[in-house]
Amino acid sequence: MNDKRERILKAGVNVFARRGFYSAKVSEIARAAGVADGTIYLYFRNKDEILLSIFEQEMSRFITVVENETGGEESGLDKIRKLVRVHLGFVKKNPDLAQVFQLELRQSNKFIKEYDGSKLKEYLDLIGKFIKQGQREGSLRTDLPPGLVKRSLFGALDEIATHWVLSGGRKYDIEQSADQIADIFISGVAVQPK
Amino acid sequence: MNDKRERILKAGVNVFARRGFYSAKVSEIARAAGVADGTIYLYFRNKDEILLSIFEQEMSRFITVVENETGGEESGLDKIRKLVRVHLGFVKKNPDLAQVFQLELRQSNKFIKEYDGSKLKEYLDLIGKFIKQGQREGSLRTDLPPGLVKRSLFGALDEIATHWVLSGGRKYDIEQSADQIADIFISGVAVQPK
Numbered sequence: 001m002n003d004k005r006e007r008i009l010k011a012g013v014n015v016f017a018r019r020g021f022y023s024a025k026v027s028e029i030a031r032a033a034g035v036a037d038g039t040i041y042l043y044f045r046n047k048d049e050i051l052l053s054i055f056e057q058e059m060s061r062f063i064t065v066v067e068n069e070t071g072g073e074e075s076g077l078d079k080i081r082k083l084v085r086v087h088l089g090f091v092k093k094n095p096d097l098a099q100v101f102q103l104e105l106r107q108s109n110k111f112i113k114e115y116d117g118s119k120l121k122e123y124l125d126l127i128g129k130f131i132k133q134g135q136r137e138g139s140l141r142t143d144l145p146p147g148l149v150k151r152s153l154f155g156a157l158d159e160i161a162t163h164w165v166l167s168g169g170r171k172y173d174i175e176q177s178a179d180q181i182a183d184i185f186i187s188g189v190a191v192q193p194k
Numbered sequence: 195m196n197d198k199r200e201r202i203l204k205a206g207v208n209v210f211a212r213r214g215f216y217s218a219k220v221s222e223i224a225r226a227a228g229v230a231d232g233t234i235y236l237y238f239r240n241k242d243e244i245l246l247s248i249f250e251q252e253m254s255r256f257i258t259v260v261e262n263e264t265g266g267e268e269s270g271l272d273k274i275r276k277l278v279r280v281h282l283g284f285v286k287k288n289p290d291l292a293q294v295f296q297l298e299l300r301q302s303n304k305f306i307k308e309y310d311g312s313k314l315k316e317y318l319d320l321i322g323k324f325i326k327q328g329q330r331e332g333s334l335r336t337d338l339p340p341g342l343v344k345r346s347l348f349g350a351l352d353e354i355a356t357h358w359v360l361s362g363g364r365k366y367d368i369e370q371s372a373d374q375i376a377d378i379f380i381s382g383v384a385v386q387p388k
Contacts, residue, residue: 077384107298117360121228131383140383148371151357152350159349166311177342182366184346188382189325189334190271 007033009057012050017096021045021051021104055105058097059119062090066126067107076134077186083130084157084182088174091161102162124150153185199237201227201252206244211290215245215298242304249299251293253313256284260320268327271380277324278351279375282368285355296356318344347379 011033015024026047030037044050069086070079091098106110127150134140140149160181164174205227209218220241224231238244263280264273285292299305321344328334334343354375358368 056300068277107302134383139385141385144374144383148354148374149378149383151353155349155351155353156346158353159345163345180333180338180342181346182315184338184343184382185378186382186384188345188378188380188384189338190380190382191333191335192386 002059004033004035004039008035008040008043008050009054012054012097013058013100013135016051016054016104017099021047021100021107022118026050048108051100051105051108051128052111052115054097054100055111055115056119058094058101059123061124063126065090066123070130075139076130076137077139079130080134080153080186081182083127084153085175085178087157088160088178088181091164092174095165096101098161099165102158102165124154127153156181156185198227198229198233202229202234202237202244203248206248207252207294209254210245210248210286210298211293215294215301217243220244242302245294245299246309247301248291248294249305250313252295253317257313257317257320259284260317261283262319264324269333270324270326270331271333273324274321274328274347274380275373275376277321277346278379279369279372281351282354282372282375285358289359292355293359296352318348321347323339350375350379354385 008029011029015029015032019028024047026040027037029047029050030040033040039049044053066083066086066152070082073079073082128146131146131149135142159165160174160177164172202223205223209223209226213222218241220234221231223241223244224234227234234244238247260277260280264276265274267276322340325334325340325343329336329340354368354371358366
C-alpha cells in the first residue's frame, strides 16, 4: 500500500516548513513519518524528489478542490471570483504547505531548473479556461490575451500568498482579501465613470 | 577605488545567469572579473554575499531609473502606467540580470531567509506612493487597501517577468505587454458598461 509514501510526504511538509528545505534532513523526515531512514529511499531518491512529489500531489489535490468548488458557478466571471477565494482559502487552511509552496520550493535548484512545470501549467490553464469562457460570454474583454491575463491574476495571488507567509502567516486573514483581489482584477483600480 | 568591486559584481551577474547560482563557483567569477580568487574575499565573504550585493546595487539603480522616468508624469495614474513600462523595459534591457533576479536569487537560502527585504520594500513603497496619489486625486478607488493593490501589481509584473525569462527570454517582446498589463490593473478585465 501507499500508506508509508503518504506518511513520508505528510512528514515532509511538516519538516520542510519547520526546518526549511535547505536544512531539513531526510532522517528527520523519516523520524517524523515513523519509518526507518532506509524506507524513504524505497520511495524517493533524495530530498528534492520528496519536495517534487509533495508539489505534484498537493497541486493535484488543490486543482481538484478548485475544480469542484468552481463547478457550482455558471459564468466565467463567477468562476474566477470563486477561484480567487478558493486559492487564498487553501493557503489559509494549509499554512505549512503554503510555506513549502511559497518559500521552500523555490530554493530547490532541481525543482526550478528541471521540473517541467506541468502541474503549474495545469492550474494556469484552468484559470485561462475561465477567462476564455468569460470572453465568449461577453463579460470579459477580448482585446487582452488570455495568457497575459491568467499570468497577471496568478502573479497577484502568488505575491499575496508569499507576503502572507513571510509576514508570519496567521497574522491577518488572507481569505478576506480575496474579494478585493478579484475586484482589482475584474474591475480594475480606476474609479469607474458614473 | 571600487572599480574591482564593480567588476566582480558585473562578472557575478554574468556567471550566475550562465551557470546558475547553485553551480557557479567564486573562482569563475574571479576569472570573469579578471581578479585573483583571493581578491574577491577582500570585498565579499562568500557567493551569497555577492548575490545579495548584486541585488542591492541593481535594485537601487532600478529604483532610480523608475523614479527618474516617472518624474515626468503628473498624475498618479500616469506614473503607474509609466512604472509598468519601465519595469518590463528594464527586464528586457537586462536579460542576464533578469535571470538572476527572477530565478537565481530565489535559490539562495540566505537571501530568502535572512535578507530584510529593504530594497524590495522601497520599490513596493514607491508603487504604493503612486497608488495613494491616484486615490487622493480621485482617479483610483479608495475602497481598496494600497498595500494589497501594490502587491497585486508587483505580483503580476513579477510573474510576467519570470515567465519571460523561463520561456527563453528574448523570444517575445515583454515591453509590448506593458500597456496591456497596466490596462488589466487600472481598468480591469471586465467589459465596461457602455
